[in-house]
Amino acid sequence: MISFMNRRSFLAGGAVFAASPLLPPFVSAALAERKQAVVRVDVDIANLDPGNRIGTVDGNVILSVCQTLARFDAGKLTWSNDAAKEIKQISETEYTFELNPGQMFTDGYGEMTAEDVKFSFDRFINSDAKGKKLAYAEDLGALDKVEVTGKYTGRLLLKHPSPALWLIGLCDASGAILSRKATEALGDKIATQIIGSGPYRLAEWRPKEQFVLEINPDYKGAAKAHFPRILAKFIAEPKTALLSFQGKELDFTAVDPSSAGEARKVEQAKVIEIEGIDYTWISLNVEKGALADPRVRQAIRLGIDIDMIIAGAYGAAVSRAKTLLAPGLIGAWPEAPLYNRDLEKAKALLAEAGQTGLSVSFTCLNEAVPMATAQIVQANLAEIGVTVTINAMDSGAYWAMGSDDKSKDLELTLIQYLSKFDPSFQTQWFLSAQVGLWNWQRWKSADFDRLHAEGLATTDTVKRAQIYIDMQKLLDESASCVWITHGRNFFIHADWLKPCLLPNAMNWQYEYFGEA
């Protein structure tokens, strides 16, 4: 008889069993079935109202918690029906839709009906409960009205043909279908407590620490989530995030371009590299003091050494931008002028403007790359006699300047905005109506506004491209923006994880995160 258990093996087995709680968490996690993915967000949740969201962290939560009529396919810019059972295009300005029956909002707010769709989109068409226009109203700007034709059916009527409506509006966070009952009951709390019917529900949010998405068992759509939980930890500083990843505290994080080389050396991990379409620039407030003089703005543009910023702050991991729209997008402007540093010309412009001993503030995020950029700009401008005071802010205070006209006292500001694949998404932040919100240059141009409206209604691609080039020419003439880079996005993830991002790299589709 062969004994499978002797005294020695019993003792050894017992010792392993007894020691198992002492194993490092990552070893335990590796042995267990993957119940969650831990991701890092660089900005905390700020506003979960789809029309007033602050950034993509909010947008990504909204899209995983709420349904849209159609949802982007995994990692692609094509879409499939989500809340809608059927969508039909009747003409260039009319769509009909039919919802799937039995789609329940969480927390007992009942079934989704066409009334909820109308309510959600009417907020963009009209205003919120206080009569204030939503920050993202332009996303659905082409929508004239929504008509309810039955419990689950309705019509979307457009003011004009809109090539961008689905891409930047209805499939994105602005197209999130809210529960009318929940939104009216929650009031202002909608900013922090979103009720949806999507693949996940927001189970927990500890400000400045973490939030948890838990799978919604009642979700009826096709985008069923793989992980029961997504734990998102808030770590503002990308270098710190990389250290946390190396410490096995994270499974997925964005990495600073300057740290990409270091990230590639991390074992049991993979690095994703995606060419950026976003835009980082130095905004010059055209209403503030000496900056109101275009010659001063031109002088500052010529005084800053962008190549030095690319090399010093970004470790030469990104390429230089010349204008708003990244290469490859509709309206990209390859012939945009490249402003190389010219100290003599900059000094001459300042002298012509009668400016001596000029002092300006430079506002930026209190992070490694922005701080390095700020110090380079400070050193550069000192050479033309401009004193720069750096005002570094944490992300909460910084992005809060996008409301209530808080940006009016800014002078020079380092900004990074994220992009979508339709140029109208990028140009909307430079409209006159965005002054006091996200147009921190406070530059207003009736021509720019008119062209933006034309671009939204033009379906001819060649004509559209020319419209957006003309808009960028106006921006260039204003000298209110000093373009730095479109960025290059680097991510690191555990080799067992398969993250899912749209090609702009900023829309993370938590519902499609899976195991490799």
Next chain:
Amino acid sequence: MTARWFRILRDRNGRLGLLFMGLVLLLALSGLILGADPNRIDIPQRLAAPSFAHWLGTDNLGRDLTARISAGTRSALTLALLIVAASAFLGAVIGTAAGLFGRWLDWVVTAIFDTLSAFPALILAFSLVALYGTGRQTFVILAILIFMPQFGRLARSRAQALRHQSFVEAERLLGVHPLVIVLRHILPNIAGPLIVLAGMNIPVVITFEAGLSFLGLGVQPPASSLGTLIKDGFIYMSESWWPTIGAAGTLAFATLGSTLLAETFRDILDPKSATDAEGRA
């Protein structure tokens, strides 16, 4: 008297303190002697290891670390001396007045000192920065507000004890002006403890300045501070550890050196406390 000061050299802690502070002072002056610009950006040299051209290497913008640490050390020492001197002076004047004249003045001064002491330093820092912005001026005002009550309380209690001494009473009865009494009898009697307290506070102010600068609330760029150097160094630690080592090492030497020196001074000026300490040990 001179013999008492030579006790620093006889004391092991005193010798170590002098050595550390000597090194720190040498580093603080080296930037001036070498003439390197602490703010000169040289991107091709970013995060370079120590070399003949850059003795302690360079930071993330290619700036010479010897020059930056030297500037940061000068800034820390200057600020510490300025703040401690101002706090001691103001505390001595206000505390002595409260201790001598008593009544409502004593009540008001004690209430102010209690209120200031009850405020957590960081909360006070955040409040002041929110009101007046970051920078050296804000830091100096903040630090004086934090450190002055200690000197004030000490001066007040000593003055209260001295005002009833017979020699003070005698002078008062003879009609000597209160200011003369203060200068002739009170100040000489409280100067010793105040100097000891000032010495003990110097390393605390140095660490406080570094801590606030680390949090972005202290000295602002392009000015160099040991706190910002440590913070920036920490961010780029995986690429080069020289910035962190250089700045953190200097901070450690400065605080340790000034603490050891202050303790030795205390033992010299107030031998009883040293005897007590030895007795307890």
